[in-house]
Amino acid sequence: MKRIYKVSIWAIALLLLVMGSMVYIMTNQFGKMDALENRHAKFSELTYYSTERNEFISPEKLIFNPEQTTGGDPGFARFFKTSPNAPQFPLPKQMLSKNDFSETPSEYAVYWLGHSTVLLELDGKRILFDPVFENAGPLPIITRRYDVSPLNEKICRRSTLSSLHTTTTTIWKRPPSSFWPTEKYNSLRRLA
Template identity: 40%
Template sequence: MKMILISLLLLALAAAGAAGYFLCQAGAAPDAEQLKQFERLAYFKNGRFTAENDVSVHPEKMTGGSTFSFFSVKKYAPDTPLPQKKLDKNSFPQTPGELAVYWLGHSSFILEIGARCIILDPVLGNAAPLPGLFKRYGQAPITREDFPPADIVLITHNHYDHLERASVRALAKRGAAFVVPLGVGAALKSWGVKAQHIHELGWNDTFTHNGLTITAQRAEHYSSRRGTDKNKTLWNGYTLEAGGRKIYVSGDTGYNERLFKEIGRWHGPFDAALVEIDAWNPGWPGMHLFPAQAVRAVQDVNAKQLIPAHWGLFNLGLHRWDESIRAVQRLADENNVRVSAPVMGERFEPGKTLTRRWWENLN
């Protein structure tokens, strides 16, 4: 009996520890007073932000396996490690370039534009609040200690594959400014980011910094970090402009022709568009871009080239890691859309650097 009680106590302590760790990783959510401030917005209804698309999940239409297939990394992962160029503190110019992109895997990027440095959705660990869930296919090409000095840390939304506590805390210690969707500041503050370093944007809001202009754009998605906070924070795409150069960042989004064409009309043309290409599935048709939609989105926003994002690192769509990039490349070739997909860690300068189709030689 004594051993049973001890075992139950240990289980209870382990459960409490896991719960505490989860809440720490989740961060704080906006409180009632903060949510009340959003009621003036047309896209905030009944206490939650809303998407124009139907972003609901339809389990009966899901392909690729059961819900448990999300944790079957080997089934969808590459057979060999993906190529990458390791980055350290000496990999970056002392003054950021006029336009350069470093893909760190999935949706994490380091961007140089108009001699400014932006770190986008930095996630160097797994895409989950607890260890062992939603594992990476491989290690990141950089460590948090080796991040270059950033003018801005830019966050698209609060899902775990885009917002990571450890990276936020590392960058906050350097005094970085954070540009985030409405409501996301609550989590950042709970992780130690100073309020004066947080700038929350709603759709069409603009933030300017030393010649850099960032405008939040509408996206078709949702937000959540715990079971009770769905859509209590916003999700953004972004347009970035500095020194006469322009980049479009789609963030996670479903397809909306009217929306993309409006972005192109009011903010384009763009030197490059960082557009998500993966995690699509018939079971959730409105919240991510299918390959043909990703190509159309680049045309709609009037971008010179597509730099694929949201791929190559996590099993989030229940399909092979390279299925999306192969489909996107084929469709882009058919529609005269240029695709530039650098390997992880490679410095890519749109209009100057040539990329190769490195995935075609991997199994």
């Protein structure tokens, strides 16, 4: 009888822990959108904002080719097919570490560091786009990033879990300047 009681207590505790974690994950948001009137007042002067559609409009025609999605048609099966649009040769790749970068940035170089992170060296400046300093998703099995080399600018263009991870946003608060080109979340303005 004691064994059943102990197992029941542990099962209830585990269930409460899982439920508490789910509630925390679901409520740990980065802010809320401004009211529609506030967005219209704030953005109506911009030539690239449509008050009718309540969205930003690109001044350039955006090209969208769903038939060229990696793996062919979009959907889960694309991960198990060879893409007809993939290059017919292996792409050059080299594992990089902090020691591979000189202290002075070059005039022009681009490095893809994985996931959505790109490092651009331009005119002696080093600019990091969409850094991922922690996990790139909700599971802890994804490789973590530990080294942050000296940067001139940091730019975040996406509002995703990887870009808004707590460690990433904490690092974004520090100099050099940070750019968050979105007005979607109130707290992003506080972080930038």
